[in-house]
Amino acid sequence: xxxxxxxxxxxxxxxxxxxxxxxxxxxxxxxxxxxxxxxxxxxxxxxxxxxxxxxxxxxxxxxxxxxxxxxxxxxxxxxxxxxxxxxxxxxxxxxxxxxxxxxxxxxxxxxxxxxxxxxxxxxxxxxxxxxxxxxxxxxxxxxxxxxxxxxxxxxxxxxxxxxxxxxxxxxxxxxxxxxxxxxxxxxxxxxxxxxxxxxxxxxxxxxxxxxxxxxxxxxxxxxxxxxxxxxxxxxxxxxxxxxxxxxxxxxxxxxxxxxxxxxxxxxxxxxxxxxxxxxxxxxxxxxxxxxxxxxxxxxxxxxxxxxxxxxxxxxxxxxxxxx
Amino acid sequence: xxxxxxxxxxxxxxxxxxxxxxxxxxxxxxxxxxxxxxxxxxxxxxxxxxxxxxxxxxxxxxxxxxxxxxxxxxxxxxxxxxxxxxxxxxxxxxxxxxxxxxxxxxxxxxxxxxxxxxxxxxxxxxxxxxxxxxxxxxxxxxxxxxxxxxxxxxxxxxxxxxxxxxxxxxxxxxxxxxxxxxxxxxxxxxxxxxxxxxxxxxxxxxxxxxxxxxxxxxxxxxxxxxxxxxxxxxxxxxxxxxxxxxxxxxxxxxxxxxxxxxxxxxxxxxxxxxxxxxxxxxxxxxxxxxxxxxxxxxxxxxxxxxxxxxxxxxxxxxxxxxx
Numbered sequence: 001x002x003x004x005x006x007x008x009x010x011x012x013x014x015x016x017x018x019x020x021x022x023x024x025x026x027x028x029x030x031x032x033x034x035x036x037x038x039x040x041x042x043x044x045x046x047x048x049x050x051x052x053x054x055x056x057x058x059x060x061x062x063x064x065x066x067x068x069x070x071x072x073x074x075x076x077x078x079x080x081x082x083x084x085x086x087x088x089x090x091x092x093x094x095x096x097x098x099x100x101x102x103x104x105x106x107x108x109x110x111x112x113x114x115x116x117x118x119x120x121x122x123x124x125x126x127x128x129x130x131x132x133x134x135x136x137x138x139x140x141x142x143x144x145x146x147x148x149x150x151x152x153x154x155x156x157x158x159x160x161x162x163x164x165x166x167x168x169x170x171x172x173x174x175x176x177x178x179x180x181x182x183x184x185x186x187x188x189x190x191x192x193x194x195x196x197x198x199x200x201x202x203x204x205x206x207x208x209x210x211x212x213x214x215x216x217x218x219x220x221x222x223x224x225x226x227x228x229x230x231x232x233x234x235x236x237x238x239x240x241x242x243x244x245x246x247x248x249x250x251x252x253x254x255x256x257x258x259x260x261x262x263x264x265x266x267x268x269x270x271x272x273x274x275x276x277x278x279x280x281x282x283x284x285x286x287x288x289x290x291x292x293x294x295x296x297x298x299x300x301x302x303x304x305x306x307x308x309x310x311x312x313x314x315x316x317x318x319x320x321x322x323x
Numbered sequence: 324x325x326x327x328x329x330x331x332x333x334x335x336x337x338x339x340x341x342x343x344x345x346x347x348x349x350x351x352x353x354x355x356x357x358x359x360x361x362x363x364x365x366x367x368x369x370x371x372x373x374x375x376x377x378x379x380x381x382x383x384x385x386x387x388x389x390x391x392x393x394x395x396x397x398x399x400x401x402x403x404x405x406x407x408x409x410x411x412x413x414x415x416x417x418x419x420x421x422x423x424x425x426x427x428x429x430x431x432x433x434x435x436x437x438x439x440x441x442x443x444x445x446x447x448x449x450x451x452x453x454x455x456x457x458x459x460x461x462x463x464x465x466x467x468x469x470x471x472x473x474x475x476x477x478x479x480x481x482x483x484x485x486x487x488x489x490x491x492x493x494x495x496x497x498x499x500x501x502x503x504x505x506x507x508x509x510x511x512x513x514x515x516x517x518x519x520x521x522x523x524x525x526x527x528x529x530x531x532x533x534x535x536x537x538x539x540x541x542x543x544x545x546x547x548x549x550x551x552x553x554x555x556x557x558x559x560x561x562x563x564x565x566x567x568x569x570x571x572x573x574x575x576x577x578x579x580x581x582x583x584x585x586x587x588x589x590x591x592x593x594x595x596x597x598x599x600x601x602x603x604x605x606x607x608x609x610x611x612x613x614x615x616x617x618x619x620x621x622x623x624x625x626x627x628x629x630x631x632x633x634x635x636x637x638x639x640x641x642x643x644x645x646x
Contacts, residue, residue, distance in 0.1 A: 153636050155640065156636070189374070194597050223595060226547060229550075259626065270518070274518070275385065303543065310474065310545075
């Protein structure tokens with residue numbers, strides 16, 4: 001137990017995940033309402049939009065208006081996602097976002113071919129070019145990420161050594177443009193991770209790159225999200241992507257059962273109860289989670305927003321309200 | 324990783340949990356259909372009914388017919404629950420159940436007073452009397468259980484030392500009737516456990532009673548079920564109660580958000596993927612989970628029945644069907 005970290009950093013991805021993968025159109029004003037609500041919870045990093053082609057992701061067509069509309073709160077990093085220079089320029093043009101670069105490789109060659117029609121060699125070349133783009137735009141790059149780091153629906157299990165190798169390639173690609181990678185995000189894009197594989201991969205990455213910070217991006221499609229986060233905590237991982245109320249879905253057609261990121265308030269609950277600081281006010285976050293359900297108009301998978309917190313029960317016991 | 328057990332025992336509680344807490348009436352024939360389906364999955368212990376007062380638990384009024392109606396499969400222990408001699412006699416009278424005694428204490432005195440109108444001293448006296456009842460009926464007793472072992476909605480956190488002490492009292496009560504307790508079940512009745520508290524309590528119980536087997540009865544109300552099971556596995560726990568599709572609810576009025584036991588197929592999935600044998604065929608269990616949803620007529624919380632197995636994806640990749 002003493003090995004658990006004292007504090008973690010949560011990167012809230014709910015707005016992007018939720019607005020991106022929900023089927024129906026969500027009014028811009030309601031997206032802004034959710035972001036503003038999240039800004040009031042103590043979260044200090046919130047991903048608010050994707051600057052991607054609206055033909056591919058219609059739910060993000062209003063990304064510029066969303067970013068223009070929310071109320072910025074000091075101390076919070078508002079981030080966004082983009083896939084190319086056009087997206088980056090849109091993000092920079094808002095003047096309201098924390099724009100930092102990230103280099104990514106996909107650990108599954110089959111998926112890479114299928115999804116982006118690239119070979120592994122082309123993937124790394126593309127990332128070299130992305131690193132150059134960041135340099136040209138004076139955008140700092142400290143982060144690398146590996147997609148499908150735990151397995152792939154089209155290729156199967158991903159060898160640990162392959163992920164370790166890809167991280168080295170990204171470190172080199174960044175270095176060639178004068179950047180130093182400080183953080184690597186291991187993304188369980190298709191929900192193949194288990195607590196055992198989280199420990200195995202995090203352990204291997206930590207051993208090879210002892211100076212890198214490690215982040216986990218977990219999906220809950222097979223109910224392993226919180227257990228995988230716990231395994232990460234046991235390995236000293238201190239950065240987690242998560243999604244309020246479990247908002248989100250799978251970006252890949254053909255997997256309708258896929259779930260969103262691990263649920264933020266369930267993660268905060270676990271941390272609160274284990275003495276790990278998150279900076280987040282769980283009661284306020286539950287208000288946001290319920291708002292998220294209202295915004296998307298259907299039940300979302302989060303548990304604690306339904307089951308309630310233990311802190312509230314302890315308070316009720318103290319004041320006699322539980323009797 | 325090497326500390327994880329090689330195999331675990333799963334006690335399926337879905338039929339009892341599901342039939343007990345569902346609001347609408349479930350036809351007897353459909354209950355039997357679910358039990359027969361579960362008998363085909365490789366599960367070797369299935370709790371099929373509660374012999375309790377139908378005035379208190381209307382969903383169990385047909386317990387005798389359910390037990391008379393399912394098809395017994397060799398090698399499976401079919402169990403039931405009862406709270407007094409009348410219930411025990413009904414279970415014995417069926418001639419179709421694996422009838423074994425168990426002694427239980429509740430770790431929260433406030434809950435005990437509220438729920439059963441007993442003091443702690445009266446609770447242990449009642450269990451001494453129950454032990455005598457088992458002796459008089461030639462029913463063996465090897466199991467003890469502690470309710471609310473991790474916390475209580477009306478009392479708050481439960482000290483580890485108190486649970487350890489109560490286990491000692493049950494061991495003594497059993498010994499006084501000539502029984503030897505071999506297994507203690509730690510029940511997270513109101514879903515207060517976290518991975519850290521599972522480790523703390525299991526560690527303390529193991530240290531004090533090194534010869535006792537430990538079972539975990541976990542609820543998923545706050546989304547911690549699978550993470551708590553993983554923490555138990557890391558502590559060498561090899562016996563888990565669980566519920567197909569996450570069937571069940573909370574026996575306590577006033578907590579409508581309470582969830583059932585940890586979901587059996589999600590637990591089996593995690594074990595399969597981590598090399599821990601369960602004896603259960605996950606694909607068949609998912610068939611049962613979908614049947615359970617059909618029987619109760621509303622969505623159930625299980626994840627893997629929606630997200631799908633990795634074994635199926637690996638097979639599809641091997642045969643080329645994934646392309």
